[in-house]
Amino acid sequence: MERYVLANVRSFCEQIGMGAGDNQKGWTPAKNMADWCNYLAMDILGDLCFGKAFHMLERPDNRYALELVSLATTRHLICGTMPIVGKLGFDKVLFSKIAAGRAKYMAYSKAQLTERTKLGDETDRRDFFYYLLKARDPETGVGFTTPELWGESNLLIIAGSDTTSTAMAATFFYLVRNAVALQKATSEVRGVFSDVEKITQGAGLNLCTYLRACVDEAMRMSPSVGGIPPREVLQGGITIDGEHIPQGTVVGTPHYTIHHNAAYYPDPFTYTPERWIAGSHKSQGGERVTTSSEVEVAQSAFCPFSIGPRGCIGKGLAYQEMMTTLARTLYLYDIRKAPGVVDPGEGSPQNEWGRHRVQEFQLIDQFTSLKDGPMIEFRKRI
Numbered sequence: 001m002e003r004y005v006l007a008n009v010r011s012f013c014e015q016i017g018m019g020a021g022d023n024q025k026g027w028t029p030a031k032n033m034a035d036w037c038n039y040l041a042m043d044i045l046g047d048l049c050f051g052k053a054f055h056m057l058e059r060p061d062n063r064y065a066l067e068l069v070s071l072a073t074t075r076h077l078i079c080g081t082m083p084i085v086g087k088l089g090f091d092k093v094l095f096s097k098i099a100a101g102r103a104k105y106m107a108y109s110k111a112q113l114t115e116r117t118k119l120g121d122e123t124d125r126r127d128f129f130y131y132l133l134k135a136r137d138p139e140t141g142v143g144f145t146t147p148e149l150w151g152e153s154n155l156l157i158i159a160g161s162d163t164t165s166t167a168m169a170a171t172f173f174y175l176v177r178n179a180v181a182l183q184k185a186t187s188e189v190r191g192v193f194s195d196v197e198k199i200t201q202g203a204g205l206n207l208c209t210y211l212r213a214c215v216d217e218a219m220r221m222s223p224s225v226g227g228i229p230p231r232e233v234l235q236g237g238i239t240i241d242g243e244h245i246p247q248g249t250v251v252g253t254p255h256y257t258i259h260h261n262a263a264y265y266p267d268p269f270t271y272t273p274e275r276w277i278a279g280s281h282k283s284q285g286g287e288r289v290t291t292s293s294e295v296e297v298a299q300s301a302f303c304p305f306s307i308g309p310r311g312c313i314g315k316g317l318a319y320q321e322m323m324t325t326l327a328r329t330l331y332l333y334d335i336r337k338a339p340g341v342v343d344p345g346e347g348s349p350q351n352e353w354g355r356h357r358v359q360e361f362q363l364i365d366q367f368t369s370l371k372d373g374p375m376i377e378f379r380k381r382i
């Protein structure tokens with residue numbers, strides 16, 4: 001499947017470099033990376049799930065589905081938190097635009113599945129639905145029902161695209177605001193690879209430990225699923241931190257909160273990729289070197305993909321997409337925060353408390369994340 005990921009990453013790299021002027025040596029106009037990362041993640045997902053890219057990178061008229069995804073996740077957050085709203089259909093009255101958008105999203109997702117089902121086995125692709133359509137219960141021999149397959153389709157489009165694009169956009173946001181990190185990550189990639197086409201999953205990318213730390217630190221500071229992943233306490237209740245919680249109670253801790261707990265992450269609002277690499281010097285702190293026990297503590301609380309049996313099944317794929325895209329981008333381009341352009345991704349002291357940090361990528365929790373920015377310019381590597 002890697003060739004489908006790579007084809008889309010190539011297209012992304014081509015598109016973001018467009019508009020640099022006639023000689024192609026200047027900076028491009030500012031690009032909104034939330035948008036571009038969304039197009040890329042959706043196109044990869046289409047290829048891997050439904051046997052065809054959605055072609056959002058190249059064709060603006062295909063991008064309308066992103067708005068539907070956003071409305072569907074917003075409804076998911078509201079009705080997931082207050083199931084009664086969905087059950088009684090209040091959402092159609094109280095949030096009619098959101099409910100209508102979600103209905104359109106369901107239709108879109110069904111249409112993708114219908115098209116894919118028509119292909120059946122008549123494809124050389126072993127995409128996700130190749131396996132889902134063939135899957136049989138080993139005891140009963142029964143396959144998935146159509147509504148179950150719709151459910152998979154709805155889940156995969158959202159779970160596999162929005163999350164990855166948030167993490168990529170966040171990494172771009174922090175890199176262009178942290179000159180030392182950007183310089184280290186860029187030199188690492190350009191030192192390891194001698195040809196952009198060699199940037200594929202494997203030994204070379206595994207050597208890019210600093211770039212990987214940049215991605216992890218971005219996901220720590222701005223987790224794609226930042227809110228509470230809710231869990232219902234089962235029969236008999238549970239004791240957490242000495243407190244008995246009765247069965248039926250919904251509990252959860254937001255990933256954002258865990259990731260900003262100073263007991264695990266000293267100076268938690270500062271972007272410090274070095275906290276993930278034992279023996280490395282902190283970029284902005286002089287002599288202090290990260291110890292291996294500090295890395296262990298940081299790793300012990302890191303949960304952007306959640307943990308346990310319901311943790312993310314797409315983690316490996318997500319890292320592959322992110323590392324390939326970021327490495328290829330840094331290999332091909334110098335990048336910078338667009339000068340003189342208001343970046344909707346930044347916080348501001350004028351905003352409500354919690355959104356006041358200029359250097360923090362602003363996400364809006366809709367179970368996954370709504371984002372805008374960062375605004376970035378690209379220049380072909382000199």
Ligand code: HEM
Pocket residue numbers: 155156159160161163164165167224225229230304305306309310311312313314315317318
């Ligand atoms: C940076 C990228 C990603 C992040 C941060 C992320 C995060 C998460 C989180 C936090 C959950 C657990 C949700 C919960 O507990 O309720 C989850 C579940 C899931 N993710 Fe991801 N994800 C990413 C990429 C992907 C990709 C690329 C795919 C597939 C193409 C994917 C497919 C899924 C699925 C199917 C589940 C549900 C698993 C289950 O309930 O058994 N994710 N993801």
